[in-house]
Amino acid sequence: MPRRPRVTPEQILDAATREFAERGFAGARVDRIARRAGVNKAMLYYHFRSKQTLYRRLLRRAFSQAGARIQRIADSDAPPFEQLDRVVALFADLIGEQRFFPAIMLREVAEGGAHLDVETLGLLAAVPGAFGRIVARGIAAGEFRDVNPLFAYFSMMSPIVFFLCAAPIRRELGARRLASPDIRNVAAFVSHVQANMRRVLAPDGAAGPRSTT
Amino acid sequence: MPRRPRVTPEQILDAATREFAERGFAGARVDRIARRAGVNKAMLYYHFRSKQTLYRRLLRRAFSQAGARIQRIADSDAPPFEQLDRVVALFADLIGEQRFFPAIMLREVAEGGAHLDVETLGLLAAVPGAFGRIVARGIAAGEFRDVNPLFAYFSMMSPIVFFLCAAPIRRELGARRLASPDIRNVAAFVSHVQANMRRVLAPDGAAGPRSTT
DNA sequence: GTCTATACTTCGATAGAC
DNA sequence: GTCTATCGAAGTATAGAC
Numbered sequence: 332m333p334r335r336p337r338v339t340p341e342q343i344l345d346a347a348t349r350e351f352a353e354r355g356f357a358g359a360r361v362d363r364i365a366r367r368a369g370v371n372k373a374m375l376y377y378h379f380r381s382k383q384t385l386y387r388r389l390l391r392r393a394f395s396q397a398g399a400r401i402q403r404i405a406d407s408d409a410p411p412f413e414q415l416d417r418v419v420a421l422f423a424d425l426i427g428e429q430r431f432f433p434a435i436m437l438r439e440v441a442e443g444g445a446h447l448d449v450e451t452l453g454l455l456a457a458v459p460g461a462f463g464r465i466v467a468r469g470i471a472a473g474e475f476r477d478v479n480p481l482f483a484y485f486s487m488m489s490p491i492v493f494f495l496c497a498a499p500i501r502r503e504l505g506a507r508r509l510a511s512p513d514i515r516n517v518a519a520f521v522s523h524v525q526a527n528m529r530r531v532l533a534p535d536g537a538a539g540p541r542s543t544t
Numbered sequence: 545m546p547r548r549p550r551v552t553p554e555q556i557l558d559a560a561t562r563e564f565a566e567r568g569f570a571g572a573r574v575d576r577i578a579r580r581a582g583v584n585k586a587m588l589y590y591h592f593r594s595k596q597t598l599y600r601r602l603l604r605r606a607f608s609q610a611g612a613r614i615q616r617i618a619d620s621d622a623p624p625f626e627q628l629d630r631v632v633a634l635f636a637d638l639i640g641e642q643r644f645f646p647a648i649m650l651r652e653v654a655e656g657g658a659h660l661d662v663e664t665l666g667l668l669a670a671v672p673g674a675f676g677r678i679v680a681r682g683i684a685a686g687e688f689r690d691v692n693p694l695f696a697y698f699s700m701m702s703p704i705v706f707f708l709c710a711a712p713i714r715r716e717l718g719a720r721r722l723a724s725p726d727i728r729n730v731a732a733f734v735s736h737v738q739a740n741m742r743r744v745l746a747p748d749g750a751a752g753p754r755s756t757t
Numbered sequence: 758g759t760c761t762a763t764a765c766t767t768c769g770a771t772a773g774a775c
Numbered sequence: 776g777t778c779t780a781t782c783g784a785a786g787t788a789t790a791g792a793c
Binding site: 758759761762765766768772773 | 776777778781782783784787788789790791792793
């Protein structure tokens with residue numbers, strides 16, 4: 332029975348996520364990823380053919396997880412407005428669990444998806460896809476007003492990702508008294524986005540239901 | 545009377561904006577910036593001390609312009625909901641004019657502001673600052689409901705920046721039939737965000753005014 | 758599977774002539 | 776102000792022993 336390797340590829344992916352998040356694809360150093368994961372460079376290249384392979388593998392892992400969990404909400408029999416609240420909270424949770432991943436998303440968007448291959452693109456597309464099904468179902472049920480599901484996706488996801496990623500800059504601005512320092516509260520912002528989305532999707536003339544939490 | 549230099553520092557800044565947007569700070573190549581601007585590397589280093597100096601200078605230029613133009617809207621005597629519509633449209637316009645800048649913003653946020661010095665941070669902070677004054681004035685006038693102005697800023701700015709930056713990826717997904725290909729319409733998305741913000745800021749019980757355009 | 762040592766390349770920055 | 780040539784540092788990737 333073979334002994335479990337001391338450092339698993341999984342741990343290398345974790346270290347790489349952090350490095351790519353902090354420095355970007357070009358700025359990431361394979362040396363540093365290896366050191367952070369507790370392996371040497373040769374070991375890393377043994378498990379992953381190249382820096383790019385490593386990068387794509389961690390993207391696929393994160394997109395798969397996110398897509399599956401959103402789809403689970405879509406498949407639940409909760410009413411549309413509750414699914415909406417839940418999916419907003421899920422995004423914040425995902426970021427809490429994978430603290431370094433959203434920065435990678437931001438960079439990849441900025442780069443125009445330069446490092447994405449077809450398989451990774453497919454997994455990425457499943458995320459707005461699953462969200463879109465929630466919105467479409469709400470519209471079909473007459474609970475949501477008729478909006479473009481992809482527009483709704485961007486209106487929901489972008490503020491969450493942006494606000495949470497910008498935490499270090501907001502902290503810096505607060506410390507230097509360039510902005511009010513009291514708005515670091517992530518939970519408050521998540522509630523704000525939930526309230527926004529209820530208003531955005533409420534049918535004309537209705538104020539939309541209050542929080543379901 | 546001295547002859548105007550063939551290539552002005554201004555042109556170098558433009559070339560650098562594009563290069564930094566496409567490749568990020570670490571991925572940007574000084575050689576390429578020089579070539580794109582039509583100067584040689586030594587000339588570039590003559591005008592700008594280092595890669596980092598160049599980078600900060602272009603950030604300051606863009607933040608100053610954006611901050612000033614938002615403040616101009618805030619200083620106008622247009623009613624709050626119209627100022628809101630205008631500032632959303634302004635963001636889209638700014639991106640149209642400085643097509644490559646938002647990608648730099650996205651990356652800088654992802655990086656936690658690692659390349660920003662105090663002066664640049666100050667100019668950056670003026671952007672949400674000016675927007676916040678529009679919101680605060682609307683709240684004081686009883687036209688907007690009471691929301692955190694910075695929350696409102698992120699709710700407005702993030703979708704615009706994200707959606708426009710993601711255009712290449714959306715195009716790619718459409719071409720590969722991984723997503724519906726028909727949603728490239730920037731103008732439609734801007735209208736969507738304007739409508740969203742009116743709903744977000746409308747006082748409780750009111751549906752908020754219709755479009756003012 | 759694990760490691761050390763290193764080959765090969767690229768890049769930021771500068772020297773120094775004009 | 777403008778240019779050519781180049782230095783030195785740092786990076787990805789691999790060779791080859793164990």
